[in-house]
Amino acid sequence: MIATLLLLVALVAAVYLYLAKKYEGRAIFSDPYIPGVTIGPTTHGLVPKFPWGHLRNALKSQPTRLDALVEFQESGQIDEVWQATIPGINIVGTLNVADLEHILKDPYTFVKGKAFKRNFSTLLGDGIFNSDGDHWKIQRKTASNIFNVKNFRDIYADVFIEESHLLTAHLLAAAEANAIVDLQDLLLRSTLDSFGRIALSTTFGCMDMQNASIEKGHYIMKNVPFMEAFDNTNNIIARRGPNPFWKLTEQLDGTAARVQKYVEIMDGVALKVISEKKRNLAQGRSSSDGLKFDLLDLFLQTTNDDGTELTFKQLRDVVLNFIIAGRDTTAQTLSWVFWRLAKHPNVEEKLREEIQQVLKGGEVTYDSFKSLVYAQAVFNETLRLHANVPSNRKEVTRDDVLPGTKTPVKKGTTVLIHPFVMGHSKKIWGDDATEFKPERWISADGSLRKENQFKWPVFNAGPRLCLGMNMATQEAVVFMTEIVRKFHLELVNEDDPKHWGNPETKKGRYGLALTLVMRGGVEFKVHPL
Numbered sequence: 001m002i003a004t005l006l007l008l009v010a011l012v013a014a015v016y017l018y019l020a021k022k023y024e025g026r027a028i029f030s031d032p033y034i035p036g037v038t039i040g041p042t043t044h045g046l047v048p049k050f051p052w053g054h055l056r057n058a059l060k061s062q063p064t065r066l067d068a069l070v071e072f073q074e075s076g077q078i079d080e081v082w083q084a085t086i087p088g089i090n091i092v093g094t095l096n097v098a099d100l101e102h103i104l105k106d107p108y109t110f111v112k113g114k115a116f117k118r119n120f121s122t123l124l125g126d127g128i129f130n131s132d133g134d135h136w137k138i139q140r141k142t143a144s145n146i147f148n149v150k151n152f153r154d155i156y157a158d159v160f161i162e163e164s165h166l167l168t169a170h171l172l173a174a175a176e177a178n179a180i181v182d183l184q185d186l187l188l189r190s191t192l193d194s195f196g197r198i199a200l201s202t203t204f205g206c207m208d209m210q211n212a213s214i215e216k217g218h219y220i221m222k223n224v225p226f227m228e229a230f231d232n233t234n235n236i237i238a239r240r241g242p243n244p245f246w247k248l249t250e251q252l253d254g255t256a257a258r259v260q261k262y263v264e265i266m267d268g269v270a271l272k273v274i275s276e277k278k279r280n281l282a283q284g285r286s287s288s289d290g291l292k293f294d295l296l297d298l299f300l301q302t303t304n305d306d307g308t309e310l311t312f313k314q315l316r317d318v319v320l321n322f323i324i325a326g327r328d329t330t331a332q333t334l335s336w337v338f339w340r341l342a343k344h345p346n347v348e349e350k351l352r353e354e355i356q357q358v359l360k361g362g363e364v365t366y367d368s369f370k371s372l373v374y375a376q377a378v379f380n381e382t383l384r385l386h387a388n389v390p391s392n393r394k395e396v397t398r399d400d401v402l403p404g405t406k407t408p409v410k411k412g413t414t415v416l417i418h419p420f421v422m423g424h425s426k427k428i429w430g431d432d433a434t435e436f437k438p439e440r441w442i443s444a445d446g447s448l449r450k451e452n453q454f455k456w457p458v459f460n461a462g463p464r465l466c467l468g469m470n471m472a473t474q475e476a477v478v479f480m481t482e483i484v485r486k487f488h489l490e491l492v493n494e495d496d497p498k499h500w501g502n503p504e505t506k507k508g509r510y511g512l513a514l515t516l517v518m519r520g521g522v523e524f525k526v527h528p529l
């Protein structure tokens with residue numbers, strides 16, 4: 001037994017030495033630390049010398065990770081650029097605008113990479129969020145065809161208005177029952193239904209009025225198994241980032257079996273949507289809501305390089321990637337908007353005045369949307385402080401230098417970018433960086449100020465800029481308008497520990513997910529106006 005163990009150790013050491021020689025200079029085999037670049041985030045300023053590097057810190061700080069990074073930056077514990085290691089991964093994090101521009105403009109040197117793909121493949125498969133190179137390019141090109149002015153003007157605006165009316169009907173029902181409502185839950189359902197109609201010509205029926213009931217003073221919606229499976233998987237995946245041993249730990253604690261069950265539920269729904277679409281097409285029926293081609297139609301017409309049709313797995317990946325893009329981001333950002341409005345009554349009042357002045361009781365149209373400047377400013381400012389993709393990682397494919405901070409990065413290094421931390425940076429946004437001030441988005445002539453995308457990378461930037469940026473803004477403004485003109489929402493139960501990563505320090509209002517979900521939702525009492 002001992003002899004076998006020794007033999008195994010010797011074998012592993014020999015393979016390590018062979019690989020270290022062969023791939024000398026690769027980030028994983030060279031001294032992980034770059035001279036002159038701050039090491040952090042650390043506990044008590046100690047440089048982690050153990051083989052597990054920052055692993056313990058990274059795992060421990062997960063529930064309040066973003067607040068911690070903001071504080072580290074404020075207190076000078078980390079600089080604009082900093083480095084860290086966890087076993088097998090050398091990390092360089094940068095908050096520098098010029099570095100970010102360099103990284104995001106070159107999606108061939110700074111790719112999603114193998115680790116990202118491995119961690120996220122359960123949910124994203126080979127979809128657009130999880131792809132590099134030609135595979136990414138073809139998906140982007142195909143999908144971009146639905147984001148055109150005609151669709152925005154003729155179809156999307158109406159879908160968003162109808163869905164926002166359904167949402168406000170639920171709010172009214174909650175108000176009449178004097179019940180507390182979790183707005184984030186309603187919004188996640190609503191954006192799923194809207195996106196289903198727009199992109200897949202299907203309805204998930206999440207917002208049907210008969211799904212609602214009152215339980216112990218709360219307005220509760222019936223569980224939708226797809227949503228539950230999707231959200232739980234998302235939460236599990238988000239924990240994988242700093243844990244290189246997640247495959248093993250998920251097997252040991254039973255998570256892997258749960259994930260398997262969730263994947264079956266999601267695949268079942270994707271199969272239903274895809275089969276329904278194929279049946280409709282075979283019978284010559286076009287997409288609903290007057291769309292010539294929805295997203296799924298476009299991918300059904302696309303072929304692989306060898307001329308074969310996309311497989312079920314490929315189409316399933318399209319469906320799930322776009323649901324995460326189209327549902328979570330917008331619903332969660334809108335939840336943060338209403339959390340902010342409840343804390344800043346003067347902003348809420350100003351917004352209500354603009355809505356009244358511009359729309360005079362009418363609906364938001366494609367054209368009037370542009371005149372709702374303050375509403376867009378509120379949305380942008382919310383994203384600045386609550387970047388919905390708070391952090392992102394890239395793998396470096398060749399030795400390079402980040403030009404803003406002159407930091408050398410070796411092939412194989414993981415580069416981290418942090419739109420959330422950048423949004424809180426005084427160096428980037430001035431002394432009032434942490435204050436919620438939509439006015440900073442309004443120019444002297446009253447128009448909406450355009451911001452440098454690399455300074456405000458909440459929609460990413462460069463060739464992989466978010467495809468749904470305009471759609472999200474339009475949808476959000478419609479929902480904000482409908483809710484704000486009809487209701488005042490009073491924030492309640494904020495002291496409940498379920499809302500905080502650390503209830504004692506009131507840090508970590510966000511949960512663990514790929515996007516900035518509000519931990520435990522966001523609860524309101526609804527007051528009709």
Ligand code: HEM
Nearest residue numbers: 140325326329330333388389458459460464466467468472
């Ligand atoms: C507040 C709302 C939204 C925010 C903050 C947001 C943000 C982002 C960010 C940061 C990325 C880059 C992600 C990465 O590379 O890992 C991204 C990519 C993307 N977004 Fe959005 N997004 C929003 C809404 C939407 C909507 C409504 C859609 C509609 C389908 C959408 C579609 C996409 C797509 C397709 C990509 C991939 C682009 C590519 O890799 O080429 N997004 N988004």
